[in-house]
Amino acid sequence: MxxxxxxxxxxxxxxxxxxxxxxxxxxxxxxxxxxxxxxxxxxxxxxxxxxxxxxxxxxxxxxxxxxxxxxxxxxxxxxxxxxxxxxxxxxxxxxxxxxxxxxxxxxxxxxxxxxxxxxxxxxxxxxxxxxxxxxxxxxxxxxxxxxxxxxxFIGDDLGNPAQTVKNQPPIDVDEFLNKLLIEMNKFINEANLVHGDLSTFNILNKDEKPVIIDVSQSVVRDHPIANDLLIRDINTIFKEFKKMGASADLEEIKAALNLDIDLTT
Missing domain, CATH: 3.30.200.20 (Phosphorylase Kinase; domain 1)
Structure with missing residues (x-):
């Protein structure tokens, strides 16, 4: 512990x-x-x-x-x-x-x-x-x-809390990333929010399903700094999951999120 x-x-x-x-x-x-x-x-x-x-x-x-x-x-x-x-x-x-x-x-x-x-x-x-x-x-x-x-509370019925992806990497990295991209898509395009600090520290692995946490700094899409935060989030997720063995490249991630954005900005 x-x-x-x-x-x-x-x-x-x-x-x-x-x-x-x-x-x-x-x-x-x-x-x-x-x-x-x-x-x-x-x-x-x-x-x-x-x-x-x-x-x-x-x-x-x-x-x-x-x-x-x-x-x-x-x-x-x-x-x-x-x-x-x-x-x-x-x-x-x-x-x-x-x-x-x-x-x-x-x-x-x-x-x-x-x-x-x-x-x-x-x-x-x-x-x-x-x-x-x-x-x-x-x-x-x-x-x-x-x-x-x-x-x-995100955890089991005995009160054991779900661990972060950083502490408990997924068994199937590609499958988990695909699930995460679905959640990110809804977060960005339906809730109209940008997380602002998305990483494996702020995603729980609950029974091999991602749970996004720590959204206090998250901003609305029309916030002046939203675009910069969005680029940072996507690049962070790409790099961290790449280290765990994910096969998706940046363009595939961007496409999954339905975004028209220059990730090199």
């Missing part, structure tokens, strides 16, 4: 000890992930019935940690959810402003870090919803609140 995830797991257990979230609010926490505002947000989500227990880390990064949550319904049947918590202390606010500026869906003028992160979380929620509505294989968003995003 990734040592960063192991460390995050240890921090979570120190804080919640797999107890109900209602017991968390009164705990004194020094973690930059679980600051007072984040704990209040988690507590509110628990009170509204979205979340019952936090139970371990799925992934960890500089800007956000993804945790495994458990939701218990009225019949006391447990189901898993993914809980993405953006970290106020270490987020790259210049990058966030770069991707938000020019997006007609958002009018963020404040330099307040917490407000910017709230807008960033809402941006990821809306991007996921937009993609999900046209049947792109992405995690279904559940709710966004402050710096916390709840979304569909």
């Amino acid at each position: 990734d040592p960063k995830i192991t460390k995050a797991d240890e921090e979570i257990q120190k804080i919640i000890s797999k107890k109900r979230l209602k017991s968390v609010e009164d705990r004194r926490v020094g973690s930059e992930i679980f600051d007072e505002q984040t704990l209040k947000t988690l507590y509110k989500l628990a009170n509204h019935g979205y979340l019952t227990v936090l139970n371990g880390a799925i992934s960890t990064g500089k800007e956000a940690n993804v945790l495994k949550g458990i939701h218990e319904d009225d019949s006391r049947v447990d189901s898993f959810v993914a809980v993405k918590i953006y970290r106020i202390a270490t987020s790259d606010f210049k990058k966030m402003q770069y991707y938000i500026q020019g997006d007609p869906r958002f009018n963020v003028k404040s330099n307040n870090k917490r407000q910017l992160i709230t807008s960033w979380v809402n941006k990821e929620y809306r991007n996921l919803l937009r993609a999900h509505e046209v049947d792109v294989n992405v995690p279904k968003p559940i709710i966004a609140m402050n710096n916390v995003l709840l979304l569909e």
Whole structure:
């Protein structure tokens, strides 16, 4: 297991000890992930019935940690959810402003870090919803609140999360790439979005099917930087899958995506 995830797991257990979230609010926490505002947000989500227990880390990064949550319904049947918590202390606010500026869906003028992160979380929620509505294989968003995003858990019934393509390469690379190109086609041409950071780190391998994740930086097609991001995404996917043995060339990928674009720009 990734040592960063192991460390995050240890921090979570120190804080919640797999107890109900209602017991968390009164705990004194020094973690930059679980600051007072984040704990209040988690507590509110628990009170509204979205979340019952936090139970371990799925992934960890500089800007956000993804945790495994458990939701218990009225019949006391447990189901898993993914809980993405953006970290106020270490987020790259210049990058966030770069991707938000020019997006007609958002009018963020404040330099307040917490407000910017709230807008960033809402941006990821809306991007996921937009993609999900046209049947792109992405995690279904559940709710966004402050710096916390709840979304569909991608994994097995035992709570084991699906791995990224980087960590779990596909068995049949060409077949997997073809499936990915179908999802990218819908993402680009039906959801009218450009991912902006697409790579094997941001694609899950769920039973040999691709699931596109981490769409907070994704922009609409008419965004001023959309074309540059699209070219970068396509070239990245081509290079990374080529290393894994894919046979498709750039022109075949471009054709599969129904794009008329100069990839050398």
